[in-house]
Amino acid sequence: MRARILAAATAEFGERGYEAASIRAIARRAGVDPALVHHYFDDKQRLVAEVVEVPLRPDRLVGTALDGPLDELGERLVRAVLTAWDAPAVRPAAVAALRSAIGQGPVARMLREFLRREIMLRIAVRLDDRDDPTDAEVRAELAASQLVGVIMVRYVLEFEPLASLAVDELVTRVGPAVQWHLTGRPPGA
Template identity: 40%
Template sequence: MTDSPARTPGRRPGGPDTRGDILRAARESFAGKGFAGTSLRAVAREAGVDAALVHHYFESKDELFIESMALPVDPRQVAAVILGGPREELGRRIITTFLGVWESAEGQQRMKAVLRSVVTSDEVARMMREGITKMIMVPVAAVLDVPDARLRVSLVATQLLGLALTRYLVDLDPVATTPVPDLIDRIAPVIQHYLTA
């Protein structure tokens, strides 16, 4: 009879879904602490693995963030939905799509991570700004066919970011508890005014 090999104490080695466990722990950390407050060591601890294993899968915190922030929707598909209808209903489509992403449980967790990281990291802000500009803002501005289209779309972004901060991060009432259909009815005309007035 042979002795079974002794298990060494410490973190568990990689398993079939170790990468997935690390990504889940990273998403929770980025959502809860933002980019600056998250460390690879803390993510490893939360995932129950050795920190070296996190480095095995992800070269840096930036790479881990890019992978873990996998947005719940493809920004190009968001642009297609926004642009897929009459111009006079752009405001309603934009706010409906935006709230649809934020109101799902997984979408909210992922978007919180992105938003917190955008406001705490210049690099992440630049990355998001460039991606969102290319995939959403430029196509929307193109259909407006007015000289100040980029400014108009940027003003819409201020409305959406303000709503996200107020409703989902600051949790400020009554915005935080107002039913989604009521928010859509109130905000859609404001966005439409930015775009077409």
């Protein structure tokens, strides 16, 4: 039953994308009750993680990092992301998912929509720029671009010395740049 739901989710995400796909539509395609989908996967985010076979919930990872003072968010995000990617159980699947996300096709589209909605927009909401929500989205995307750049160089391209640099060192070096993007001002300003 679980495999049938996963197959239906893969097809639904592929055809409709992450945002348009619903638990009900996935259940209908699998020929099961939506409650059974929730029983096996809790929510749509967990289903995406299973479809792309990544033992990591980026939405939860970012959600945890978002807790706490805004003036420390850059460092928390960098530490959370790098610590998760350094885990041997996560890295191979995460690298494969990243490669899929930058490719073409329905899985790439679904992953990009998932990352945009569950990560970028959640960060932007946390920035709480009521006067200019578009700027909050730009700042969130700039911060993410810093993180994705480090991920690409460290885990995909495996360039040394960055590939073997300690997480604490990377947090010290990259955290302030991410923070600047998040707040729109240099750290300490």
